[in-house]
Amino acid sequence: MLDMPCVIFAGGKSSRMGEDKALLPFSSFKTLTEFQYSRLSKIFKTVYISCKDKNKFDFDAAFIEDVKTNKVFAPTAGFVAVFKALQSDAFFALSVDAPFVSETIIQELIESDSRINADASIATSVHGMEPMCGIYHRSLEAAFNTMLDEDNHKLGLLLKSSKTNFVHFDDKQAFLNLNHPHEYQEALTLV
Numbered sequence: 001m002l003d004m005p006c007v008i009f010a011g012g013k014s015s016r017m018g019e020d021k022a023l024l025p026f027s028s029f030k031t032l033t034e035f036q037y038s039r040l041s042k043i044f045k046t047v048y049i050s051c052k053d054k055n056k057f058d059f060d061a062a063f064i065e066d067v068k069t070n071k072v073f074a075p076t077a078g079f080v081a082v083f084k085a086l087q088s089d090a091f092f093a094l095s096v097d098a099p100f101v102s103e104t105i106i107q108e109l110i111e112s113d114s115r116i117n118a119d120a121s122i123a124t125s126v127h128g129m130e131p132m133c134g135i136y137h138r139s140l141e142a143a144f145n146t147m148l149d150e151d152n153h154k155l156g157l158l159l160k161s162s163k164t165n166f167v168h169f170d171d172k173q174a175f176l177n178l179n180h181p182h183e184y185q186e187a188l189t190l191v
Contacts, residue, residue, distance in 0.1 A: 001042075001043065001044060001045045002043055002044045002045065002092075002106075002107075002110065003045055004044065004088070004090060004091060004092055004110060004135070005044065005045075005046045005047075005048060005086055005088050005091040005092070006040050006043070006044035006046070006047045006048070006091065006092045006093075006094065007047075007048045007049075007050050007064065007078075007082050007086075007091050007092070007093050007094070008033065008036050008037060008040065008047065008048070008049045008050065008094055008095075008096050009050045009075050009078050009093060009094070009095050009096060009132060010022040010033045010036075010049050010050065010051045010096035011050055011051040011052045011066060011075075011077070011078050012074075012075075012095075012096075012097075016179045016180050017178070017179060017180060017181060017184065020056070021096065021097050021178055021179075021184065022051070022056075022096045022097075023056065023057075024178075024184060026099065026187075026188070026191065027191045030058070030059075031057070031059075032096055032097065032099065032178070033049060033057060033096050034057070034059050035099060036094070036096055036099060037049060037059070037061050039099075040094070043103050043106060044092070046062070047061070047062070048061075048062045048063065048064050048082070048085075048086075049061050049062070049063050049064070050063075050064045050066065050078035050081065050082055051063055051064075051065060051066075051078075052065065052066060053065065064078070064081050064082055064085045064086075065081065066078050066080065066081035074153030075093075075095075075131075075132060075153070075155060076144060076147050076148050076152075076153045076155070077148060079093075079136065079140075079144045080141075080144050080145055080148050083138060083141040083144065088138075089137060089138050090113070090135050090136065090137045090138065091135070091136060092106065092109070092110070092134070092135050093132060093133070093134060093135070093136055094132065094133055095132035095133070095177065097177050097178040097179065098130075098132065098133060098174075098175065098176075098177055098178075099178070099187065099191070100173050100174045100175070100176055100187075100190065101123075101133055101174050101175070102171075102174060105123065105133075105169055105171070105174055108167060108169075109121050109122075109123060109133075109134055109135060109167055110135065112165060112167045113135045113165060116165045117163075118137070118163045118164060118165040119136075119137050119139045119140050119162040119163045119164060120134055120135060120136050120137060120140060120159055120162060120163075120164045120165065121134050121135040121164070121165040121166075121167060122134035122135075122159055122164055122165070122166055122167070123166075123167055123168075123169055123175070124166045124167065124168045124169070125168070125169050125170075125171070125172065125174070125175040126170070126172055127172075127175055129156055129159065129166070130175055131155035131156055131159055132155075133175070134167075139162075140158070140162060143158055143162065144158075173190065176190075
């Protein structure tokens with residue numbers, strides 16, 4: 001099992017889905033979040049869930065709430081709360097709506113990150129940069145705080161202006177994000 005902490009980001013607004021995608025049923029689990037938590041707990045020693053309100057989940061897990069920023073539904077608020085809550089230098093971040101990112105992809109990102117002194121190691125795919133799949137180092141903590149203070153939530157700009165190690169993957173299915181109802185329906189046929 002991997003020592004690096006893993007954080008599942010499940011605090012988004014889900015406006016394109018029309019309902020909270022973190023709470024949608026997935027595979028044999030009551031929610032997509034519980035599915036992600038279960039599978040990632042077999043890969044990482046510690047898994048956390050970044051969210052606005054842990055009370056919306058009916059299973060036991062380690063939650064990191066970004067309650068101070070309840071009106072901000074961007075990952076920026078989650079990153080600030082995670083850096084504040086965790087003691088580690090780095091953590092693996094994955095969006096709740098990316099259920100097909102495999103252990104192989106995770107391992108490759110972590111191995112690549114260990115060989116390079118970078119602020120982040122981020123997956124790229126045929127879709128482009130995948131900012132919610134990668135490793136973030138504490139060297140970015142101040143930048144995230146500034147972004148939140150300035151109401152700037154563009155992760156891509158932060159990563160392009162930081163020392164970021166981009167790792168490309170050709171697997172299209174791995175980076176299928178469940179943003180719209182038709183993508184969720186497609187994903188249900190793949191599990």
